[in-house]
Amino acid sequence: MDSVADPALAAWLQEIRGAAQVDASLEQIRQLRAPRERPAGPEVVEVRDLEIPGSVPVPARLYRSGAAAQPLTVFVHGGGFVFGGLESHDRLCRRLVLLAGTAVLAVDYRLAPEHPAPAAVDDVASVLAWAAGGRAGRVPEELGAVLPAVGLAGDSAGGLIAFLAARRLAGTSAGPAVLFLAYPNADLTLSAPGIRGKGEGWGLSVRDLAFYISQWVPNASPKTLAEFSPVHGFPLPGPGMRARTVLATAEHDPLRDEGELLAGRLRAAGADVEYVPHAGLVHGFLTLDAVSPAARLAGDELLGRYGRVLTAAGNCSPDARY
Numbered sequence: 001m002d003s004v005a006d007p008a009l010a011a012w013l014q015e016i017r018g019a020a021q022v023d024a025s026l027e028q029i030r031q032l033r034a035p036r037e038r039p040a041g042p043e044v045v046e047v048r049d050l051e052i053p054g055s056v057p058v059p060a061r062l063y064r065s066g067a068a069a070q071p072l073t074v075f076v077h078g079g080g081f082v083f084g085g086l087e088s089h090d091r092l093c094r095r096l097v098l099l100a101g102t103a104v105l106a107v108d109y110r111l112a113p114e115h116p117a118p119a120a121v122d123d124v125a126s127v128l129a130w131a132a133g134g135r136a137g138r139v140p141e142e143l144g145a146v147l148p149a150v151g152l153a154g155d156s157a158g159g160l161i162a163f164l165a166a167r168r169l170a171g172t173s174a175g176p177a178v179l180f181l182a183y184p185n186a187d188l189t190l191s192a193p194g195i196r197g198k199g200e201g202w203g204l205s206v207r208d209l210a211f212y213i214s215q216w217v218p219n220a221s222p223k224t225l226a227e228f229s230p231v232h233g234f235p236l237p238g239p240g241m242r243a244r245t246v247l248a249t250a251e252h253d254p255l256r257d258e259g260e261l262l263a264g265r266l267r268a269a270g271a272d273v274e275y276v277p278h279a280g281l282v283h284g285f286l287t288l289d290a291v292s293p294a295a296r297l298a299g300d301e302l303l304g305r306y307g308r309v310l311t312a313a314g315n316c317s318p319d320a321r322y
Helices: 007-018 026-033 090-100 119-131 157-169 193-197 206-216 222-227 256-268 293-315
Strands: 046-052 058-064 070-076 103-107 146-155 178-182 244-252 273-282
Touching: 007 273, 007 293, 026 206, 046 119, 058 090, 058 119, 070 090, 070 119, 070 157, 070 293, 090 103, 090 293, 103 119, 119 146, 119 157, 146 157, 146 293, 157 178, 178 293, 193 256, 244 256, 244 293, 256 273, 273 293
Parallel strands: 070 103, 070 146, 146 178, 178 244, 244 273
Antiparallel strands: 046 058, 058 103
16 A cells, blocks of 8 residues: 555555445435544634525634634535535634634535535625625624634535635635635546546545535536636636635645646636645545644644735735735
């Protein structure tokens, strides 16, 4: 087996490889959505569920470390576009609050197949517009005291949803100042080399992923899939989109190559990008902190790095939402 970051992660991978294989299906998606116990995250001062108003109200959860003014991060969870939610990423959001020094507003966006694309992007864009105060520009009092620069973060499928929402809002007052994309989906055509080299046995099955994508973009032609794929589907970074970007990948991840390609495309188009590869780690390492000490340490460093970029964005001007 290729070298992995620590023995605990190696044991986790061996367990996955030894488990019975279950084909992706609607029944599997229902099982993945079922409530289950998860290790508790660290304590933070405030955790409160909200409903963000709009033509389609969006459930969300606000995390804060205190009453003092702090940056805000809108967080978009992963889960292959078809599962995941506020509970699956609760521990990560708590770590993000403490390690990045930011309030976090986690978005419980609509999932496929019940709500195919672009419903999730619509929901995230709606939450960003609400957090920016809409046309009046007044930050909603439900958020507490927040600083001008808003970050938008997402892992895996959430990274792609976040990117598409940021692109839609580029050049408006709701556009984020900073993007944090952790091992994002960036090529729904699944044509990057890593898809073949790391497609099975590393924690993310490409066979499953292809099924999930077919639920999010049903009956899609390659051209339609490309329209949702920032590595080759449309010009980058897009009119007015100059958000600073922190983009992380993992060595043993089928999405590694497309993440690296996206970082390169953004940089070539003039965006300010910090590309952060992680040797020996796998897809989803931010939520494997309770499994692997190496994943926990890498996640701690990465969340702290994002926090420093977000703080710097807030310091660069009175209003850093470009």
